[in-house]
Amino acid sequence: MCGIAMVRLLKPLEYYKEKYGTAFYGVNKMYLLMEKQHNRGQDGAGFASIKFNVNPGSRYISRIRSNKQQPIQHIFKKINQRISETVDANPDKKDDVAWLEENTPFIGNLFLGHARYGTFGGNSIENVHPFLRQSNWRHKNLIVAGNFNMTNSKQLLDELIELGQHPKESTDTVTVMEKIGHFLDDQVESIYQEIKEDYTKKEASPVIAEKVDIVRILKRATRSFDGGYAMAGLLGHGDAFVMRDPAGIRPTFYYKDDEVLVVASERPVIQTAFNLKMEKVKELEPGHAIIAKKNGKVSVEKILEPLEKKACSFERIYFSRGGDADIYQERKDLGVRVFPQIIESINGDIENTVFSYIPNTAETSYYGMCEAAEDFLNTQKTEKILTGGKNLSAQEVSDILAIRPRFEKLAIKDAKLRTFITSDDSRDDLVAHVYDVTYGVVKKDDNIVIIDDSIVRGTTLKKSIIKILDRTQPKKIVVVSSAPQIRYPDCYGIDMAKLGDFIAFRAAIELLKETGQYQIVTDVYNKCLKQRSKDDAGIKNFVKEVYKPFTPEQISAKISEMLKTSEINAEVEIIFQTIEGLHAACPNHTGDWYFTGDYPTDGGKRVVNEAFINFYEGNNKRAY
Numbered sequence: 001m002c003g004i005a006m007v008r009l010l011k012p013l014e015y016y017k018e019k020y021g022t023a024f025y026g027v028n029k030m031y032l033l034m035e036k037q038h039n040r041g042q043d044g045a046g047f048a049s050i051k052f053n054v055n056p057g058s059r060y061i062s063r064i065r066s067n068k069q070q071p072i073q074h075i076f077k078k079i080n081q082r083i084s085e086t087v088d089a090n091p092d093k094k095d096d097v098a099w100l101e102e103n104t105p106f107i108g109n110l111f112l113g114h115a116r117y118g119t120f121g122g123n124s125i126e127n128v129h130p131f132l133r134q135s136n137w138r139h140k141n142l143i144v145a146g147n148f149n150m151t152n153s154k155q156l157l158d159e160l161i162e163l164g165q166h167p168k169e170s171t172d173t174v175t176v177m178e179k180i181g182h183f184l185d186d187q188v189e190s191i192y193q194e195i196k197e198d199y200t201k202k203e204a205s206p207v208i209a210e211k212v213d214i215v216r217i218l219k220r221a222t223r224s225f226d227g228g229y230a231m232a233g234l235l236g237h238g239d240a241f242v243m244r245d246p247a248g249i250r251p252t253f254y255y256k257d258d259e260v261l262v263v264a265s266e267r268p269v270i271q272t273a274f275n276l277k278m279e280k281v282k283e284l285e286p287g288h289a290i291i292a293k294k295n296g297k298v299s300v301e302k303i304l305e306p307l308e309k310k311a312c313s314f315e316r317i318y319f320s321r322g323g324d325a326d327i328y329q330e331r332k333d334l335g336v337r338v339f340p341q342i343i344e345s346i347n348g349d350i351e352n353t354v355f356s357y358i359p360n361t362a363e364t365s366y367y368g369m370c371e372a373a374e375d376f377l378n379t380q381k382t383e384k385i386l387t388g389g390k391n392l393s394a395q396e397v398s399d400i401l402a403i404r405p406r407f408e409k410l411a412i413k414d415a416k417l418r419t420f421i422t423s424d425d426s427r428d429d430l431v432a433h434v435y436d437v438t439y440g441v442v443k444k445d446d447n448i449v450i451i452d453d454s455i456v457r458g459t460t461l462k463k464s465i466i467k468i469l470d471r472t473q474p475k476k477i478v479v480v481s482s483a484p485q486i487r488y489p490d491c492y493g494i495d496m497a498k499l500g501d502f503i504a505f506r507a508a509i510e511l512l513k514e515t516g517q518y519q520i521v522t523d524v525y526n527k528c529l530k531q532r533s534k535d536d537a538g539i540k541n542f543v544k545e546v547y548k549p550f551t552p553e554q555i556s557a558k559i560s561e562m563l564k565t566s567e568i569n570a571e572v573e574i575i576f577q578t579i580e581g582l583h584a585a586c587p588n589h590t591g592d593w594y595f596t597g598d599y600p601t602d603g604g605k606r607v608v609n610e611a612f613i614n615f616y617e618g619n620n621k622r623a624y
Contacts, residue, residue, distance in 0.1 A: 007261070033113060043116045050234055062106045090103075254282055366451050381403065539606050
């Protein structure tokens with residue numbers, strides 16, 4: 001769930017100096033694009049630039065990375081320092097664009113930025129994108145950054161070894177870069193062999209740059225990739241590409257005019273940075289790549305045959321910026337569509353119910369829930385007035401109209417602690433201190449309805465939220481998830497990797513024990529083991545059988561029971577969005593494997609079975 005940003009200036013730098021008053025136009029836009037995607041990367045950030053028009057011996061690639069607490073601000077502070085030092089030391093050159101391009105770091109024609117959301121692995125600087133593959137041949141320099149997880153990293157590593165390589169690391173990022181780099185090297189060498197009779201090596205260089213076929217390189221390099229990805233790459237001589245996975249799991253948007261090509265992970269980021277209307281920003285189609293050649297030609301090309309589009313629904317529910325017009329409406333609709341379950345839970349008693357939300361990412365679905373509550377109450381008011389007719393006095397009508405739902409800010413986050421991805425050994429200690437409660441707005445024996453964007457582990461609910469809400473002495477606490485029950489691990493970029501972490505999975509296991517059906521667990525384990533030797537294409541997701549004996553309502557009831565501790569006085573009920581409600585709210589993002597187990601790639605099915613084997617054997621590790 002990282003964020004990527006790429007800017008390709010399509011005019012000479014003098015153009016931007018004359019029109020916008022600065023030769024640093026590209027750097028400034030990159031800062032906006034990256035900062036507006038800070039939601040996608042609190043763990044690290046990186047930036048790289050390439051200059052086109054510099055002499056041999058001058059640095060033409062600049063790269064900076066940071067894993068500091070505010071990584072985006074940190075890298076751009078460093079960039080500004082480097083630029084200021086150069087300009088201050090040569091004040092007579094501050095308006096000489098050609099000199100600045102030749103001598104000032106990070107001033108260039110092509111830029112790539114990355115905001116890192118670390119799912120696993122260390123948070124050392126070596127894990128921060130962009131990654132750089134260096135060579136003295138300008139064409140063979142490769143810079144890669146992406147928003148991706150590969151389910152078959154080991155297979156890709158083995159393929160590299162078969163090609164004669166000895167990768168220095170086994171991470172999927174390094175593997176992906178080396179795979180692309182191998183076919184880049186191969187093509188550059190082939191082109192040189194074709195033209196060497198007609199050109200000297202020096203003369204051959206620009207010819208090779210023109211002839212490099214990125215489409216062919218990507219087709220050869222990515223044909224065995226299995227995962228969700230939006231992958232960006234820069235070649236040292238100035239070509240660039242951004243490619244999206246065939247199922248469209250990870251998001252990619254772009255905009256082009258005669259001045260600039262810009263690509264980013266989120267649409268509103270581009271809209272804000274370049275002041276654009278929504279329809280101007282296009283979505284990159286699954287399996288396609290947008291390719292910018294050094295000569296300025298930009299095209300969108302099909303690299304891999306698109307699969308059924310399964311764009312990630314969790315992007316819409318939780319991860320993406322809520323300022324996107326479509327996402328905002330979808331999140332509101334999620335709140336509306338779960339409301340019928342809410343009204344049933346509180347027996348229609350809106351007058352004695354306080355509605356709220358937690359955390360801030362649930363605020364938009366909260367607005368949808370509020371609108372649904374108001375609509376429900378207005379229907380009740382209308383019925384009372386129509387039923388009373390002429391027998392109602394003006395005061396009675398006024399009293400009916402004065403009834404309103406009670407919307408309050410109940411839970412307050414005291415500290416910016418990311419319990420969602422904090423390491424397991426420290427999470428429990430943190431969650432009890434994350435939230436505080438607003439006192440004085442809940443009457444004794446009120447209902448509290450509090451909406452969350454999703455419920456993954458249930459840890460924060462059990463150890464913090466339900467406890468603090470219970471202090472207000474409500475009759476009932478109803479926790480509403482705008483997402484359905486998260487039942488299966490993700491292997492495409494979100495830190496939800498272990499089955500045993502999920503409260504829905506643990507609830508299903510408890511129900512199997514209580515109903516004398518625990519043999520299903522052993523049966524599923526044996527079926528998963530038998531599939532280990534099969535190719536991915538032949539694997540089935542047998543973990544679905546764990547949930548099959550029970551309705552979603554039964555699992556929700558068990559979750560409610562598991563999250564209520566003995567010290568809680570109020571009744572507790574957990575309500576989840578339905579799968580049908582999710583699809584109705586997010587019709588163009590049907591990637592729902594977290595909830596249904598319907599993985600969009602074969603590797604996903606292998607991962608979920610491997611995750612079950614780890615659970616059964618007590619192996620506290622990831623399955624990919």
